[in-house]
Amino acid sequence: MKTTAKYIILFLLFTHCNSPKKDKKASSNHLEKTLIVFNEEKADYLYHFAYDCIDQEYPNKLGQVLGDPSYLKTPKELHPSFYGCFDWHSSVHGHWTLVNLLIRFPELKEREAILSKLKKNITRENITKEISYFDDTHNKTFERTYGWAWLLKLAESLHDYKTMEGKQFSKDLEPLTTLMESKFIVFLNKLNYPIRVGEHANTAFGMSFALDYARKHNKDLEATIIKKAKDFYLNDANCPLSWEPGGFDFLSPCLQEAALMLKVLSREEYVEWLDAFIPDFRENPSKSIFVVDVVDKSDGKMAHLDGLNFSRAWCLYEIGKALGNDKMIALADAHFKSSYDKMDSGEYAGAHWLASFATYALNASQKTTID
Numbered sequence: 001m002k003t004t005a006k007y008i009i010l011f012l013l014f015t016h017c018n019s020p021k022k023d024k025k026a027s028s029n030h031l032e033k034t035l036i037v038f039n040e041e042k043a044d045y046l047y048h049f050a051y052d053c054i055d056q057e058y059p060n061k062l063g064q065v066l067g068d069p070s071y072l073k074t075p076k077e078l079h080p081s082f083y084g085c086f087d088w089h090s091s092v093h094g095h096w097t098l099v100n101l102l103i104r105f106p107e108l109k110e111r112e113a114i115l116s117k118l119k120k121n122i123t124r125e126n127i128t129k130e131i132s133y134f135d136d137t138h139n140k141t142f143e144r145t146y147g148w149a150w151l152l153k154l155a156e157s158l159h160d161y162k163t164m165e166g167k168q169f170s171k172d173l174e175p176l177t178t179l180m181e182s183k184f185i186v187f188l189n190k191l192n193y194p195i196r197v198g199e200h201a202n203t204a205f206g207m208s209f210a211l212d213y214a215r216k217h218n219k220d221l222e223a224t225i226i227k228k229a230k231d232f233y234l235n236d237a238n239c240p241l242s243w244e245p246g247g248f249d250f251l252s253p254c255l256q257e258a259a260l261m262l263k264v265l266s267r268e269e270y271v272e273w274l275d276a277f278i279p280d281f282r283e284n285p286s287k288s289i290f291v292v293d294v295v296d297k298s299d300g301k302m303a304h305l306d307g308l309n310f311s312r313a314w315c316l317y318e319i320g321k322a323l324g325n326d327k328m329i330a331l332a333d334a335h336f337k338s339s340y341d342k343m344d345s346g347e348y349a350g351a352h353w354l355a356s357f358a359t360y361a362l363n364a365s366q367k368t369t370i371d
Contacts, residue, residue: 049355145206198249250307310357
C-alpha cells in the first residue's frame, strides 16, 4: 500500500512539473481586454455634463487681455460658439464630448436635443467672430496650446461624424481649424524647450492631440510635431515619476510624454526609449503611479486631480494596449473607476469639464491599437 501511494505521489509531481507553462504569446489574447465597458448607460450619464454647460454662460473665466474699455463684453459676445462651460477650452471639449457620444451611439435618445444645441453654436457667423478674437493683437496666444489642441480634436471628430450635420459643422468650423493648424506650426517652430507641467501648457499633451488630427488632415503639421517631439524628448531619461502628482495636476508630465512618443517612434524604438525614460515601468507600472483622491471638489484647482485619474488612464490604456501589457491596463481601469464613481458631486468646478476626460479615457479603453 505504501509503495502504491509512493508511485501515485511521484506521478503527480512529475505531471505537475512537466505541465506546459503558460505561453506569453498565447496569453497575450487577453491583454487588450479591460474591465471597463463604454455602453449607452455611460453615454446617458456623461452627456448631461457637457449638454448642460455648453450654453451656460456664467460663471465664466475669460482669460483675456484687455486692450481698452471696448474689450469689456460678455462671454457670449466675445465667443459666440464657445462661451459656456466656465472657460473657452472647456466649452470646446464639451462640444467634442457630445459629438463623440453621437458618433459612438448614433441612436442615443438625446441625439436631437444635442444636435439642436450644436447647430446654435457651430455656425459660420459665430466661427468668424471667434477668429476675430484670435486675430486681435492682444490675444494672439489665447489658449495656447491646450485650447488649440482641443479645437483640432473637435475638428477631427467632426470629420469622423459622417452625417449631414457633421459635414456642415465641419465646414463651418474649418476657418478656425485652419487658423489653429497654422498657429501650432508657427509656435512649435520657434519653441526651443518643451513645457513640462501637469496643467494646460504641457507641450506633450498639445502635440499628442494635434498629431492625431494632423495625421489625417495636415501633413505639414504632422511633420512639424514629429520633428519637435524628437528634438524635445528623444534623449530624455529617468523621468521623475515619483515626484508626481503635483497638487493641481490634471496631466502626468511623464505619461503624457510617453504617450506622445508612442505615436512618434516604431515599436522597437519605443520600447528602448521607454525603458530608459521610465526604468522598470513595463514590469512594474504601479511602482510610482497610484490612484489619487480629491479632498475638496468645490476647489477648481484641487478638482484637477480627478482629471489626472482620467488622463493617466488614457495614457496607460494607449501604452498598455500597444505593448500588450495587462498590468498597465489594469492600472488604467483602477484610475478610471476611482474618479468615474465620484464624478457627479454636484460641484461645477469639476462638472464643467470632467465628462470630456472620462469620455476620452473610455474611448482609449475600447481601442485595440492607437491611432
